[in-house]
Amino acid sequence: MKEIQAEILTIGDEILYGQILDTNAQWISAELDLLGVKVVRRTTVGDREADMLYAFQAAEQRADIVIITGGLGPTNDDLTMPMLAAYFQSEIVTNEAVLQHVKDFFEKRGRTFSSLNKKQAEVPANAKILHNELGTAPGTWYEERGKIFISLPGVPHEMKNLMKTEVIPKLSKAYQMPVIYHKLIKTVGIGESTLAEILEEWEAQLPEHIALAYLPSIGHVKLRLTAVGDKRSTLAQDVDQQIKQLLPLAGQFIYGYDATTLEEAVGNLLIEQNKTIAFAESCSGGYIQHKITTIPGSSAFFQGGIVPYHNDLKVNVLGVDEEIISAHGAVSEACVKAMAEKVRTLFKSDIGAASSGIAGPGGGTTDKPVGTVWIAFSDGEQTIAKKLQLTSNRSLNIELTQISVLNLVRKSLKV
Amino acid sequence: MKEIQAEILTIGDEILYGQILDTNAQWISAELDLLGVKVVRRTTVGDREADMLYAFQAAEQRADIVIITGGLGPTNDDLTMPMLAAYFQSEIVTNEAVLQHVKDFFEKRGRTFSSLNKKQAEVPANAKILHNELGTAPGTWYEERGKIFISLPGVPHEMKNLMKTEVIPKLSKAYQMPVIYHKLIKTVGIGESTLAEILEEWEAQLPEHIALAYLPSIGHVKLRLTAVGDKRSTLAQDVDQQIKQLLPLAGQFIYGYDATTLEEAVGNLLIEQNKTIAFAESCSGGYIQHKITTIPGSSAFFQGGIVPYHNDLKVNVLGVDEEIISAHGAVSEACVKAMAEKVRTLFKSDIGAASSGIAGPGGGTTDKPVGTVWIAFSDGEQTIAKKLQLTSNRSLNIELTQISVLNLVRKSLKV
Numbered sequence: 001m002k003e004i005q006a007e008i009l010t011i012g013d014e015i016l017y018g019q020i021l022d023t024n025a026q027w028i029s030a031e032l033d034l035l036g037v038k039v040v041r042r043t044t045v046g047d048r049e050a051d052m053l054y055a056f057q058a059a060e061q062r063a064d065i066v067i068i069t070g071g072l073g074p075t076n077d078d079l080t081m082p083m084l085a086a087y088f089q090s091e092i093v094t095n096e097a098v099l100q101h102v103k104d105f106f107e108k109r110g111r112t113f114s115s116l117n118k119k120q121a122e123v124p125a126n127a128k129i130l131h132n133e134l135g136t137a138p139g140t141w142y143e144e145r146g147k148i149f150i151s152l153p154g155v156p157h158e159m160k161n162l163m164k165t166e167v168i169p170k171l172s173k174a175y176q177m178p179v180i181y182h183k184l185i186k187t188v189g190i191g192e193s194t195l196a197e198i199l200e201e202w203e204a205q206l207p208e209h210i211a212l213a214y215l216p217s218i219g220h221v222k223l224r225l226t227a228v229g230d231k232r233s234t235l236a237q238d239v240d241q242q243i244k245q246l247l248p249l250a251g252q253f254i255y256g257y258d259a260t261t262l263e264e265a266v267g268n269l270l271i272e273q274n275k276t277i278a279f280a281e282s283c284s285g286g287y288i289q290h291k292i293t294t295i296p297g298s299s300a301f302f303q304g305g306i307v308p309y310h311n312d313l314k315v316n317v318l319g320v321d322e323e324i325i326s327a328h329g330a331v332s333e334a335c336v337k338a339m340a341e342k343v344r345t346l347f348k349s350d351i352g353a354a355s356s357g358i359a360g361p362g363g364g365t366t367d368k369p370v371g372t373v374w375i376a377f378s379d380g381e382q383t384i385a386k387k388l389q390l391t392s393n394r395s396l397n398i399e400l401t402q403i404s405v406l407n408l409v410r411k412s413l414k415v
Numbered sequence: 416m417k418e419i420q421a422e423i424l425t426i427g428d429e430i431l432y433g434q435i436l437d438t439n440a441q442w443i444s445a446e447l448d449l450l451g452v453k454v455v456r457r458t459t460v461g462d463r464e465a466d467m468l469y470a471f472q473a474a475e476q477r478a479d480i481v482i483i484t485g486g487l488g489p490t491n492d493d494l495t496m497p498m499l500a501a502y503f504q505s506e507i508v509t510n511e512a513v514l515q516h517v518k519d520f521f522e523k524r525g526r527t528f529s530s531l532n533k534k535q536a537e538v539p540a541n542a543k544i545l546h547n548e549l550g551t552a553p554g555t556w557y558e559e560r561g562k563i564f565i566s567l568p569g570v571p572h573e574m575k576n577l578m579k580t581e582v583i584p585k586l587s588k589a590y591q592m593p594v595i596y597h598k599l600i601k602t603v604g605i606g607e608s609t610l611a612e613i614l615e616e617w618e619a620q621l622p623e624h625i626a627l628a629y630l631p632s633i634g635h636v637k638l639r640l641t642a643v644g645d646k647r648s649t650l651a652q653d654v655d656q657q658i659k660q661l662l663p664l665a666g667q668f669i670y671g672y673d674a675t676t677l678e679e680a681v682g683n684l685l686i687e688q689n690k691t692i693a694f695a696e697s698c699s700g701g702y703i704q705h706k707i708t709t710i711p712g713s714s715a716f717f718q719g720g721i722v723p724y725h726n727d728l729k730v731n732v733l734g735v736d737e738e739i740i741s742a743h744g745a746v747s748e749a750c751v752k753a754m755a756e757k758v759r760t761l762f763k764s765d766i767g768a769a770s771s772g773i774a775g776p777g778g779g780t781t782d783k784p785v786g787t788v789w790i791a792f793s794d795g796e797q798t799i800a801k802k803l804q805l806t807s808n809r810s811l812n813i814e815l816t817q818i819s820v821l822n823l824v825r826k827s828l829k830v
Contacts, residue, residue, distance in 0.1 A: 014630050016454045018445030019599070019639065021438065025459075029433030039431045040466070044440075044457035047628075051455065058473075074608045075629050110804060116608045134808065155631070157811060215434060285708025286701030289722045293700025296776050296809055304728045307704045309719035313762060317719075347728060361711050394711055 004037045004175050007063035009055055010044040011071035011080055012154060024069045024159055031163055035171065036180040037065065047071060052083045060147050065171065070154030072137035074119045080151055081140075085124035088144055093125045094118070095138070102136045127151075130166040134158045139166060148174060178228060181235035184215075185223040185243065187253040188262055188407045192216045195223075198249055202242075209235075210242060218396065219403035220262070255410055262406050263291040269413045270301035270351075277409070278347035279305035280318055280339040282330065283357035283373055284401045291402060303349040308339075318342045331356050331368050333376075333385045340376035341383055352378045353409050357388070359397045371397055375405045377412045384412060419452045419590050422478035424470055425459040426486035426495055427569060439484050439574055446578055451592035452480060462486060467498045475562050480586065485569035487552035489531045495566055496555075500539035503559055508540045509533070510553070517551045542566075545581040549573045554581060563589060593643055596650035599630075600638040600658065602668040603677055603822045607631045610638075613664055617657075624650075625657060633811065634818035635677070670825055677821050678706045684828045685716035685766075692824070693762035694720035695733055695754040697745065698772035698788055699816045706817060718764040723754070733757045746771050746783050748791075752798045755791035767793045768824050772803070774812045786812055790820045792827045799827060 008025050015022050022044065029039045040063060045051040052071075059066040071080030085092050099121035106113040120136045123129065130139030130150075135158040142149040150167055152159045187195060192214050196203075203212050209229055215222040225242060227235040247254070255265040270277055279288050289305045292298050308314040311330050315322045320338040328334045336356045344352025357373025364370035371390035376383060388404055390397045423440050430437045437459065444454045455478060460466040467486075474481040486495030500507050514536035521528040535551045538544065545554030545565075550573040557564040565582055567574045602610060607629050611618075618627050624644055630637040640657060642650040662669070670680040685692055694703050704720045707713050723729040726745050730737045735753040743749045751771045759767025772788025779785035786805035791798060803819055805812045 010457075013628060014639070015441075016444060016457065017448045017597075018441045018443070018454075019630065020632075021436070021441045023436060026430075026433045026436045029431060031433075033432045039433070040461065042425075042431065042457075042459035046455065073629060073631065075611050077628055108804070111606060112609065114608055114612055116611055134806070134811075155633070157633070157808070213434070281701075285713075286696075286704030286720065286722070287708075289701030290705045290813075293702075293722075293724070293774075294810055294813065298700075299724055302724050304722045304724035304732075305701065306721050306732075307701070307708075307719045309708070309714055309717050313719045316763075317721075317761060346732060348731075359708075395709060398705075398709065 004065065004177065005040045005063045006032050006037045006065040006067060007040060007059040008042045009059055009066060009068045010042070010154075011047065011052065011068060012044070013046040013077075015044050015070070016046045024154065024156055027156070027160065028067055028069070028163065031168065032065075032067075034180070034182055035168060036177045037171070037175075047077045047079055049079060049083060049086075052079060053087055056083070056087045056149070060145070060149075064147060064175075066147065066149045067167070068149065068151045069159055072120075072151070072153045074116045074136075081123055084127070084140070084142065084149070084151060088124060088126050088142060090124040090126040092122050094121050095123050095129055096121075098123065098129060098138045101131070101138075105136050130162050132158055132162055134161050141166075141170065179230055179232050179235065181227045181229075181232055181239060183225045183236075183239045183243070184258050185225070185246070185254055186256045186260060186262075187221050187223065187250065188219060188255055188403060188410075190221065190250075190253045192221050195221055195250065195253070199223075199246070202246060202249060206242060207238065210238060219400050252411075255407070261291075262403060262410070264295055266406050266410050266413070267292065267295050267298060267301055269410060273413060275350040275413075276301050276303050277351040277353065278303045278343045278349040279405075280314075280343035280352065280354040281305060281307050282309060282314070282339070282355055283359045284355040284398055284405065285309065285359075287398055287402045288353070288355070288405050291406070303347045305347065306343060314339065319346060329368070331358055331372055331374060333374055333387070336374035336376040337378070337383045337385050340378035340385075344378050344380065350379065351409065351413075352376075353405050354378075355401050355405055357390075357397070357401060359401075360392055360394045373397065373401050373404075375401065375408055377408050379412070384408070418593060419480065420455045420478045421447050421452045421480040421482060422455060422474040423457045424474055424481060424483045425457070425569075426462065426467065426483060427459070428461045428492075430459050430485070431461045439569065439571055442571070442575065443482055443484070443578065446583065447480075447482075448595065448597070450583060450586065451595045452586065452590075453595075462492045462494055464494060464498060464501075467494060468502055471498070471502045471564070475560070475564075479562060479590070481562065481564045482582070483564065483566045484574055487535075487566070487568050489534045489551075496538055499542070499555070499557070499564070499566060503539060503541050503557060505539040505541040507537050509536050510538050510544060511536075513538065513544060513553050516546070516553075520551050545577050547573055547577055549576050556581075556585065594645055594647050594650060596642045596644075596647055596654060598640045598651075598654045598658070599673050600640065600661070600669055601671045601675060601677075602636050602638065602665065603634060603670055603818060603825075605636065605665070605668045607636045610636055610665065610668070614638075614661070617661060617664060621657060622653065625653060634815050667826070670822070677818060677825070679710055681821050681825050681828075682707065682710050682713060682716055684825060688828060690765040690828075691716050691718050692766040692768065693718040693758045693764040694820075695758035695767065695769040696720060696722050697724060697729070697754070697770055698774045699770040699813055699820065700724065700774075702813055702817045703768070703770070703820050706821070718762045720762065721758060729754065734761060744783070746773055746787055746789060748789055748800045748802070751789035751791040752793070752800050755793035755800075756798055759793050759795065765794065766824065766828075767791075768820050769793075770816050770820055772805075772812070772816060774816075775807055775809045788812065788816050788819075790816065790823055792823050794827070799823070
């Protein structure tokens with residue numbers, strides 16, 4: 001089977017000049033990799049005609065598929081549509097369906113449709129339209145000289161939605177792909193190298209057609225098993241077989257598979273056990289509740305919570321005993337336990353969880369340096385607290401506190 | 416003055432396949448931009464000989480400076496050194512100073528120096544060494560055929576240190592640079608096309624040496640002014656002059672400049688006015704408080720907040736009148752106003768702000784479809800509420816609610 005090769009082309013001075021980080025190219029790369037398409041090159045050029053035309057030409061020579069992002073706004077520095085028209089020697093036409101969509105899009109949001117917005121409906125005559133329901137710039141698809149060109153908006157959520165709903169299904173049809181089956185195994189609470197040591201023998205015995213990759217990110221390590229073969233159902237069975245052997249070794253760290261997030265894993269446990277939760281967040285500042293409420297339907301298990309940032313509020317609103325704070329400070333085992341217990345009763349939930357710590361960069365002392373964080377879980381029968389010694393970086397400390405609290409809840413519910 | 420152009424070349428399969436995000440290229444771009452070097456292209460290729468050689472050649476044709484990162488590890492798939500030697504028809508030699516540094520580096524850390532690590536001292540004979548004090552792979556510098564090639568390790572902190580201590584000082588000496596001055600003007604509450612219409616005449620009268628770009632992201636549009644000339648102070652004056660003319664046209668939408676975020680702008684206004692704030696977040700689920708608490712020192716103006724996700728909590732903890740909810744529902748002007756007022760008094764802050772809406776995907780009705788959101792601001796003298804009609808996308812609705820609430824606070828404080 002011929003390997004299908006792709007090139008990703010990012011258009012935009014703001015990327016070249018380092019003003020924004022190109023997260024689109026990574027996301028597209030990972031999606032194509034899952035599909036079995038090999039990305040052979042990524043290129044970023046600015047909003048200049050000659051650079052764009054040269055990049056189209058070079059990409060067409062090298063790759064089967066060229067995916068272009070960006071340069072689709074309504075302003076004059078957005079050149080992707082006219083340059084694609086020039087490249088394919090096609091003319092620019094107004095697509096009536098897109099124009100109607102743009103008008104509807106503005107009307108629905110109570111915004112005024114202007115003549116400038118008409119430009120969004122101007123596409124090369126040889127383009128097939130990929131309907132962008134989340135925005136005004138359409139995706140477009142070109143099949144010329146045996147190659148496929150795809151142009152997508154640079155706005156990440158619009159690009160991702162178009163990839164999922166239009167591009168990936170159409171690419172799967174366009175080529176005969178090898179069957180690749182991926183499974184992500186998601187772990188929390190263990191570092192990459194420790195996990196790799198635990199799994200050394202298991203990894204060594206994996207059959208030839210199954211490969212393992214470690215994908216670490218902040219607070220998490222994902223294991224990706226990739227099986228290559230002819231039949232999806234057989235590959236899925238082979239992978240499941242390996243996971244069965246993995247569970248006795250590392251099961252306690254695994255919170256889910258594939259797209260499942262830690263907050264979803266916690267939500268699912270709460271739903272299964274018919275329990276509700278409330279949070280009292282000091283140093284994590286509402287981030288745990290934000291994560292929980294990204295889940296559609298989270299009102300089934302999430303009562304609510306409080307961010308008692310100032311100590312007065314821990315006492316006067318949440319009801320923590322003033323003497324606990326004066327004797328031990330707010331960043332203490334006694335205070336975080338009281339916070340978890342009090343938010344549980346005040347918010348009438350089955351479970352309360354809490355954080356209190358020094359996120360930094362200021363506020364540290366010799367006894368309690370920046371990165372000292374207490375977290376707690378309470379279910380009415382018992383209250384468990386844990387001390388974390390994190391980093392000197394504020395945003396990292398907030399992220400790690402959020403993960404640690406959710407993992408503490410997960411582990412406590414699992415028992 | 417001749418414009419100095421650079422190309423950034425990233426080497427590595429792990430980048431191409433989307434396993435890691437290339438943050439190096441953005442960082443280098445931003446540094447070169449500050450220096451007055453124009454990045455004209457970024458390219459990423461995998462660990463393959465032909466792809467690397469082709470990329471060297473293409474980059475040399477286009478740019479004055481080629482900066483290469485990655486491919487310098489001790490394993491066989493790291494090819495940057497041998498490929499640079501092949502490209503310059505130079506031979507590979509062992510650099511004794513680098514070899515000694517690698518040995519010392521291992522000894523200092525109690526690690527065993529192996530024959531594999533000797534490879535780190537093997538460099539092309541025509542290379543000047545850039546000493547990498549933080550790691551084992553040296554940077555190298557080549558001047559050939561009037562062009563400069565620079566190879567740097569892919570490990571971000573090693574690369575950054577080499578850029579700061581070696582590359583930037585050497586580049587500043589090698590070229591007489593044009594001066595480039597950028598200013599980002601950050602707006603909220605207006606779409607790109609509406610803003611472009613308002614600014615059409617202003618844009619048309621910009622002097623030739625100042626260029627404007629629109630950089631939209633969710634809920635925000637950044638305007639970037641780029642001035643090119645001889646003297647930084649003159650350019651800064653020229654740009655400030657243009658901004659002065661912009662303010663009467665679009666000043667109400669501008670919350671800050673350059674790196675300032677909307678939450679920082681709101682924080683700065685609160686600090687200036689010596690006021691504190693508290694939030695009652697229903698549909699935004701703690702996200703506004705998370706944004707506010709990412710700011711170091713936010714405890715100076717942020718009292719705390721509550722996420723009364725269930726209606727019971729709006730009544731029993733926050734103190735909203737039960738009759739308001741039974742008469743108008745929680746997603747209503749009366750309820751969101753009461754939430755802003757009650758959180759202000761309960762949390763003893765000068766200002767209270769609130770959100771209540773249907774984030775989706777479920778929960779919509781004919782009267783209140785998904786995306787219906789009420790937001791409010793209260794300062795004890797007046798309470799202002801605003802209705803938003805957002806999208807069908809949950810995470811987008813949460814993001815837009817957060818931005819809209821902070822913008823409502825900003826505008827109310829500005830009056």
